[in-house]
Amino acid sequence: MGSVFGKETVKEPPFEVILQRNTGKTPYELRKYGTRYAASVEYASDDTSTPFGTLAKYIGVFGTPQNEGSTSIAMTAPVVMEQEPTAIAMTAPVVMESDGKMKKMMFMLPVEYDDLAKIPKPTNPAVHIEEIPSEVGAVHRYNGIFNTKINREKAKEMGAQLISDQVPGITEEFVLENFQFWGYNPPFTIPYFRRNEVWLKLNDEQVNYLKDKFPNTSEGRLRGGSSSASMNGRTMFTFGFCGLVVGAFAVGFIFRSKSQYRRL
Template identity: 35%
Template structure:
């Protein structure tokens, strides 16, 4: 019942709020270890979140963990979706989805941030599926705005444009494309969903 009503009971990324305004927060996120997978949504009937099952199998969310130990790894939140054009951009959060445009091919990268007990990449269990890659992320700074409801493309686009304008107005230098953080499973009632749009800044 708690998940339907938006209760977040899993580990979330550690960050420090550097500045809080009526329009956004500036946050510094701590270093983290991530598991990621890159794929072409067209091979999954256009499903942008197709990497979720691959990563869920790695941590053992759906049964036996598909890693070398094998070791069950706790799920974290949020799920982060990221859109980018060819340049590489630093990532954050437990589940991250990036889209990379190369010609007409649109690739997605989805990431889980692993629990904080894993401080280095080599401490995380080795994936059995070669599509799963373990990586380390350093400290990262973002402008962030929080909102509830369903994170439709239209809503997200509006939130990103507003956040970008506010950050530029206040003199922040944007250094990459936005990330969408979704903290709840799909069956959470929309008014109780927690979402964030995050834009990396210098």
């Protein structure tokens, strides 16, 4: 039931918080991540259920894992979605939108998969394994529902704060072309308890500028990783579904009780 109320029961990659900016209109923090690996799927529509299902099958959420060796892989967070379509290199076959652009969804892989040779090879050719180099970026966290429009607005708000902070090279166009949405909760989590984030990768010049401008907001603390309990994907979905049923029953009981009270 915890996942319905936003309790995070899966691991996320460890990161270092190197700066927190909480005094502006839109709060954000700078995070540094080490090298990570992810399973990714490209898709050409706003139907995010299809790539999510494909990736879930790869790690074994639904039935036998679709990878060589049928290895179950622990569910991790966040699920990453590129919000602005980006041009991709031609391969065959490729399903493309009329403008020749695709979006991408990624599942971050557990930290024990720290080398490509250790990662189970997908049996579905639509799934790709990617190495994500160490990087630093600005992150804004928010709750509630999410969709493309809301995610873009949140990215614009963070971008406006970065522009207000006079970070070199930041424009609204740059933000909207490069931000990612990161989701940490199952689809059935109550919106108020969701953890949603928008991420924008920054270069060394931008990071050093912020560290010099706000020297008293640096933290240097490690977070993520082992701070969360690990569950495999199927367990997470099972517990979440049970929680949803219990929650729906409780809401129904309260509603019926109030209705009976009004009739008295």
